[in-house]
Amino acid sequence: MSEPYAKLMLILDDREFAFGEVRSLVGSRRFGDIVFKRRPLIEHFCAALPVWSRSNLIRLQNDDDLVALRSTLEACSENTSVCIIAGRAGFSQPERLTQLIERLPYAEEDFTDSLYKPMLVFLRNAHALVDQWSAFAAAPLHTWEKAWQGSQRLQSVELLDLGKIRDFLSYTSGSTATRHFNEMQIDAYYYTKRSSDKTKMLAEYSFYGLAPESMRPWLIQPFDFQDDGDRASYKMLRYYLADTALQWVHGAFEEDTFTSFVDRLLFFLAERSRQVCTKEQSAAIARELFVNKLEKRVKQFLAMEEGQRINRLAASATPELDISLQFERFVKLYKRYEKGFAFDHSVVGHGDPCFSNVLYDQQRYLLKLIDPKGALTEEGLWTHPLYDLCKVSHSALGDYDFINNGLYNVGFTDNNQLLLSFKHTNHSVLKPIFVQRVRAAGHDVRVMRLGEASLFLSMLPLHIDYPNKVIAFLLNAHHILNEVESESRV
Incomplete structure (x- = not known):
């Protein structure tokens, strides 16, 4: 590393935990650990840094980190500079952060992004931070009440304060x-x-x-x-509401708030307009959605070179994961429960009410659905009553949003079978609430979950660019089929 670059320290002060309304969306966690677009915010921050500067980064999280930082500061030379950035700072234009860090080794004056409670502070002499150590150890710079009168103001980068609900929702x-x-x-x-x-x-x-x-x-x-x-x-x-997937994967729901959410979403499904049809017609619609569509997707997946490779890889560790075997198993179970898919009506369907398409405010009970499947004619509105419910279930029970956000691990059991695990918090308490409410609404959970398994297997060719995700879908579908099969024996 060349001389100017070696004499710059970067500090991400991530000692704070989310608080207030933001905490109600993401639970109790540091801002750097909040997941956004499949990655924690700390990874987004690091990705925006020039490569040369990443080894200079220190992430402050606890008292031990403070002790280590103090030692580093005391050992550095007088011409070492330091840039302290709040862990709750959001960069909506990360390229501006990249440009700023590239210029820092040549900065000659102290500067901040604002006069009061700055989210970014640059000190030309890092020892100036040691001179204020007691105050810094007690609280991050962006919480201080003092005015930074002697510093220049940064104009090139606009920072969002992710501790403020409006900025957080704007960013996410x-x-x-x-x-x-x-x-x-x-x-x-x-x-x-x-x-x-x-x-x-x-x-x-x-x-x-x-x-x-x-x-x-x-x-x-x-x-x-x-x-x-x-x-x-x-x-x-634009509605400043967080999507439910964000809240769900961060463990932001408690039993009472999740119950209220589920009741509203199931109420929406129950209130959809109905159109009378015969049970034979309903069964035919269901077969097209859950069986025929899946069969086409399986063929599409196996026609892809990458699909064949992933399927061989999964089946070599756990033979039951083979997509053809899973499809055969699904069809057998479907025939067993086919009567459960026969209704006397069709409904106006949203088409994709997974949690990422449901905006929800827990405090105000405000729920809005986005990104419907669409329709060009009134005839195109109608669908099978269970399709939307299965979509909801693949978020609530099937952990779709955890997989989609990379919050899962594919590992091996002691006997070398593939194993799927998730980064859950209180979800084992919340999932039974959803099951209880679905049953209270008159639905057969086994039929719903069978439809859900079809959805997971149908997604394989659509996510072919993410092999780990495809394997997670295979494992998840296998788990659901096991569950349906075991409950059918009871």
């Missing part, structure tokens, strides 16, 4: 990555969604106008549809 809006053909633009007032799949955009835009009036309060109204030739777009009003 759209926390689920969009598909490769989609583009999402967000400003203070609107979401603008664009895609090269213009038919899909028109269907999503048209859904609200076609949906029954009683469903619309649960949705966000789209407007300003534009066809720009190669792409199409529409806008929606």
Whole structure:
């Protein structure tokens, strides 16, 4: 490392835990451990740093880290500089952080990002921090009441304070990555969604106008549809609400708040408009959604070279994971429970009410569903009554959002069988609440979970770029089929 770079210390002060309204969304954890777009915030921060500076980074989390930092500061030379950044600082434009750090070795004056309670402080002489050690050890710089009068003001980088609910929601809006053909633009007032799949955009835009009036309060109204030739777009009003997936994977729900959430979501499903049909028609719709669609996806997966490789890898460790064997097993169980898929009505379906598509405010009981499947005609609104419920279940019981956010491990048992584990908190207490409420609504949990297994296996070719995720889906589907099979023996 060249001389100027070696004499810069970077400190991420991550001693604080989330508090207030933000804590209600992510639970009790340090800001750096909050997961956003499949990675903890500390990883996003490190990824934005120039490569040369990453070895200079010190993450403060506890008293032991303070002791080590004090020793490092006392041993450094007088011309060593230090940049202290709050763990709760959010960089909506990470490239600006990269540019700033590149320039720091050549900075000649102290500066902060604000006069009071700065989220970023640069000290040309690192020993200046030692001179204020008692105060620094007691509390992070961004909590001090003093005015930083003698420092310059940073203009090139705008920081969000993730300890403030508005900044946190602004930063995490759209926390689920969009598909490769989609583009999402967000400003203070609107979401603008664009895609090269213009038919899909028109269907999503048209859904609200076609949906029954009683469903619309649960949705966000789209407007300003534009066809720009190669792409199409529409806008929606921006709601400063966190999606349920963010809250779920961070363990932010307690028994009472989760019960209220589940009751509202199941109420939405129960209140969907119905259209009379015969049980034979309903069974045919179900077979198309849960069996025929899965069969096509299995063939699609096995037609891919990478799909064949992943399938061989999984089956070599645990033969029962082979996708063809799992499909055969699923079909046998489906035939056993096929009567449970036969209803006397169809419903207007959202199409994808997984937790990442459900915005929810625990304090105000405000629930909004986003990203419906879409419809171009009224006929396209109708679907099987269980499809949306299975989508909800694959988040509530099937840990889809943990897999999607990388909060899982694929390892081996003592006898070398593949094993899937999750970074759960209080979820073992909450999941039975969902099961109890589903049963109280008159549903057969075994039928719901069987449909859920179909959803997991159907996703394999769609996530082929993430081999570990595909193996997790295979393991999860296998676990669900085991559960359904064992309950059928009771």
